[in-house]
Amino acid sequence: MHGVSQFGYLVASALFIFALHWMNTPATARRGVYAGIAGTALAVIVTWAEPSVIHHAWIILAIVAGFIVGVPLSKVPLTAVPQRTALSHAFGGAAAGLVGTAEFYLRLSEGGAEALSPFRMVALLAEVLLGYLTLTGSLMAAGKLQELKWVPQRPVTYPFQNVGNFLLLGAGVALGIAITLQPTAPWAAVAFAGVIVLSLLFGVLLIIPIGGADMPTVIAILNSYAGLSAVAMGFVLDNKLLITAGALDGSSGLILAIIMCKAMNRSFTNVLFGAFGQVKQTKATGEEQIYKAETPEGAAQVLDQANLVVIIPGYGMAVAQAQHKVRELYDQLKKRGVTVKFAIHPVAGRMPGHMNVLLAEADIPYTDLVEMDEINPDMPQVDVALVVGANDVVNPAARTDKTSPIYGMPIIDADKARSVFAIKRSKNPGFAGIDNQLYFSDRTWMLFGDAKNVVGELVKQFAAGSGMH
């Protein structure tokens, strides 16, 4: 029986690696999902068939409950996918933390010192620490993304915040070392409970100072933690499938977090402990700058004359639910022989890759979604850059203004296009509270209004005036 289950785990590990390998192109990606399902199902079956598993009713009950909650969670609108993802990190963390807790108290009451070897104890403590801090941290992140009223959006900071957090973590680690050295001491059970409480608290305090704009990075980091907690569980249970799957998840989160950090020109430490948005605003000095406004009629005429149009979407587009109107505009322009591409900044949206999913939902072919690094060399040849709901990711201050909080962040070079139309709801600065020089450029015309309405107006111009040529 042992051989059968180990073989099952081995096959499942291979299936998981193939699952991720097939994600390298959208053409094979769905195969990856099926490989993942097959691997999971196989692992569940061989585990369930273990002779030590005797209480089946409970397992069935928990699985059914998982389906009842899981199916609706998979049907959330795509704008809510970041929250769902954060929530699933919380669930993953909870699972690891709870199993770790159960294992500790079980071994404490049954196995004694033998079953709580230092290596096991370190693994158990890592599992519990990572699990519970991922649980509360992810719940906080999900709350911020869902914009719950009682979860502050803006970074919450207070004096000695980082020092306090480190002291808290230090206390947890000290307790952990004490338990590891004397796992059977009479106070060990209480000390372990202390570690749980500190981990839960640490998760909350870790996310509180981080603002909404940094959530893409935070989600990726929490993804990594959730994976590592599964790894730790694998060490505790001596299960190599758990270690493999957890390591895949952990490295995925790490890579995504690095990509997000690079895309914002920030470091991990800066995201986690920097409390973005603290930068004092420098009032735009000197002369009053003037926007040039344009009407949808005028913009439509320019678009009609263009050969190459690049649309630069930001999360504002999704907030205004404008993606389907954007798709109609895309269709109208294509019909007129205009080449249309979408320029995707890595942090467009609220989690890694979010914008691609939002545009794919609107039936825009993924072959026309182009990454920032690929589109930037072509920007000077672009006739019209149309900015929809994006702001900071097209702000040239990131290249030129050393005092700007976003200085050094890679941007989409919209300002290099022959002409720019920027749709903007109002004349207020963007999320980071930074003025955008792009809007004052002599090649830029502003289209003020709700993104959905403005794009709708543009579409109407094309639909009505088919004989505009």
Added chain:
Amino acid sequence: MTVDFWPTLYVFVLASFIGLGVIRRVSRLLHTPLMSLTNAISAIAVVGSILVTGGDYPLRIRILGAIALFASMTNIVSGFLITDRMLKMFKTDKPGEGKQA
């Protein structure tokens, strides 16, 4: 039952390198579905929950296991379903290949 932990450490390190290598090649278009897929995959922690829930252990231990099993199962179900739902939306502009959602 003292376990020689070196083999497990090897597995962890090697699996991490495989992970870094494979994930780096994942299309940037698919980073959101990637995250929900890895999430579902790491919910393989369900294996640990099954052993704790189904074993011959005290009730309070099995309750912890059952809650963990529920949490992992939710991640498995919602993770795979939403990944597939998102991936279905990615289409090329070649006619005949796209279908309405």
